[in-house]
Amino acid sequence: MQSSSSHVHPFLVALSRVILRLIGWGHEGSLPDLPKYIIVAYPHTANMDGLIVVLTALSLRLQINWMGKDSLFKPPLGWLMRLTGGVPIDRSSSHRALKSSVQAFQSREHMVLVIAPEGTRGRAESLKPGFYFLAQKAKVPLALSSIHYGRKVVRFGPVIEVTGDMQADMAPMYDFYADSQGRIPENTTPLQLPTRRERAQPEVMP
Numbered sequence: 230m231q232s233s234s235s236h237v238h239p240f241l242v243a244l245s246r247v248i249l250r251l252i253g254w255g256h257e258g259s260l261p262d263l264p265k266y267i268i269v270a271y272p273h274t275a276n277m278d279g280l281i282v283v284l285t286a287l288s289l290r291l292q293i294n295w296m297g298k299d300s301l302f303k304p305p306l307g308w309l310m311r312l313t314g315g316v317p318i319d320r321s322s323s324h325r326a327l328k329s330s331v332q333a334f335q336s337r338e339h340m341v342l343v344i345a346p347e348g349t350r351g352r353a354e355s356l357k358p359g360f361y362f363l364a365q366k367a368k369v370p371l372a373l374s375s376i377h378y379g380r381k382v383v384r385f386g387p388v389i390e391v392t393g394d395m396q397a398d399m400a401p402m403y404d405f406y407a408d409s410q411g412r413i414p415e416n417t418t419p420l421q422l423p424t425r426r427e428r429a430q431p432e433v434m435p
Contacts, residue, residue: 245287258385264339273345274411285383334367347418355421364391375409
């Protein structure tokens with residue numbers, strides 16, 4: 230897989246592949262060759278998850294993005310945040326966070342955003358709905374990705390076109406994510422969608 234949004238320096242590609250080989254990690258499946266989409270990465274139980282996902286993406290020549298509160302992008306380290314794919318958003322409210330995220334997609338020609346559907350690396354009662362609402366508002370598909378620490382593999386799976394019917398659209402995730410294993414299993418959030426009340430308060434970012 231080589232995404233059309235690839236802008237990764239060959240040195241970073243080679244370095245990422247060497248590191249992954251040394252620590253024994255690999256990947257299965259492929260991601261879509263599309264200019265814009267959201268990677269839904271599950272489960273997220275430890276800080277190490279982000280590093281593994283970034284290294285895997287770089288090894289595949291894919292430049293990914295992540296979102297963080299806008300204060301992280303101020304001097305002196307704001308340039309570094311952007312260099313690593315960071316996109317600043319206004320997190321003063323869930324509405325503003327969603328709006329900022331949609332605008333980020335609309336203002337870019339290429340954008341592959343990684344989101345942990347739990348919204349936290351600790352255990353939660355259910356998945357947060359923000360990733361789904363963002364895909365719906367930004368009119369981009371969802372690409373499922375899972376991590377398995379036992380097998381040391383990152384898996385890429387189904388691509389979902391969002392229709393507005395969350396239950397039907399996300400049905401493929403149950404089978405795909407069933408074969409996953411977090412670094413800290415007790416932190417794993419159950420594979421269940423949020424209630425209607427929870428959906429009324431979308432959270433885009435962890």
